[in-house]
Amino acid sequence: NAGVTQTPKFRVLKTGQSMTLLCAQDMNHEYMYWYRQDPGMGLRLIHYSVGEGTTAKGEVPDGYNVSRLKKQNFLLGLESAAPSQTSVYFCASSYSGDSYEQYFGPGTRLTVT
């Protein structure tokens, strides 16, 4: 049982490049989330999904897109990377909206130059 995994762990992008971050969970969770963590800002929700085929915007969705084609996977895309998107990205999952506990992946450190 791997829990929540994220690929890649590190990435450096040039401004304007695109990339996709992959999150996978093997706990059969319905809900999945993408957060970014910046110094002094805590964890801010980018997008989330309440089930396969669904997505919704969080607190800071601009510049990102997501897809949930399979229940176990949640992809975060950066269409045209900007230096302001330099951050640590965490994926999380939970059984349902009533499950207060979220399980987090180890994070992806992204630097945009």
Next chain:
Amino acid sequence: DQQVKQNSPSLSVQEGRISILNCDYTNSMFDYFLWYKKYPAEGPTFLISISSIKDKNEDGRFTVFLNKSAKHLSLHIVPSQPGDSAVYFCAARDIITSYDKVIFGPGTSLSVIP
């Protein structure tokens, strides 16, 4: 404007003493509060939670206190151990308007000195 605030970015405590981490919130609709712990290069892990209908919840060395009138909660760790050194995030949830999301505070970095 941050709805969940942790005004102390860092805290240092001697091993064996009590660690008190504070959290304030502004949204009176929050009805459930959580603490997460995060080690470097790892994702946050759930630590303890409390419902707004309670004022205290205890789990081993960890106790969370909630003061609804002051919109304040605190996490007590007794006794503190070096392995408790981590970043602690306070989080809150509003079951009515956003049942599927939690709001995280900025975190407090705890250092327990041997």
